[in-house]
Amino acid sequence: MNASQDPFAGAEDAALLVAYANGDGQAARYLMARLLPRVLAQATRMLGNGSEAEDVAQDAMMRLWKIAPDWRQGEAQVSTWLYRVVANLCTDRLRKRRGAVPLDQVAEPPDPSPSAVAQMQTQARMMALSDALAQLPERQAQAVSLRHLEGLANPEIAQIMDISVRSVESLTARGKRALADIMAGRKAELGYDDDEPE
């Protein structure tokens, strides 16, 4: 989709959503091009698993299509709403993961080249981080992920989570401390004894 030919260039996401609800099929395509990459990235960072993240991204977009006829312009930003939906869908999945068999048991790579080993280690680390998020209370996990994985500012997180900025500060501080404690037990397993960050 060429941006110079975008008939919705300059229009807000909400305007495209209303156009979609009014029967404009093209609006959905342009809206997907704008929103899906970020939705997928947020889900991937929280879940540490590509296929699970794709399912969440599809589910979040489906919820957007369904709410389109009832969307009230000016009340909320589509991006804010989507951050909340993805965070909720991810914490739902993380909750189910708690009682399940750990997914972070990474098998030996069939290709033992250094790049393949490094890739496996990165995968293992991302999954370990996601599993650690799963052990936090859900609101803490959401606040930590929005702050430290999405890089959002506290006022924006407060809007997404519908809480005060002070509550966001408290949740992120406690959440990050708890996350560090959980991850400390897996230091050697994740290759941090001989691979210290610079």
Next chain:
Amino acid sequence: MTMTNPNDDMLDDLLAQARGASPLPSDALMARVIADADAAQPRASAMPVARPGVIARMLDTIGGWPAVSGLAMATVAGIWVGVAPPASVQDVTAAMIGDEVSINLFATDLMIDAGAFGDG
């Protein structure tokens, strides 16, 4: 003491790695999302809206039946004024044209004597 906690360093490194993960949506995912969008898109009403006929559209153009009745009244009034103009209008006509104009719609020589039929 400003020593950094090595566990915090490790977590910061992990978070930074995770932040760098920005996968692009696959073609398959985009196809699924668009299929959902098409399926969920609100449709226009299934009942076809009847298209107004020629007369209805013409009436709409001039303002509907109230406008038609107004036009009819104006037409009748105009004819009546032409046939039997009030004295004031006659004076105006005479002043503008210079003479009184009188048209006899029912010339006496053409009038049928009802009695002629009776006589057979």
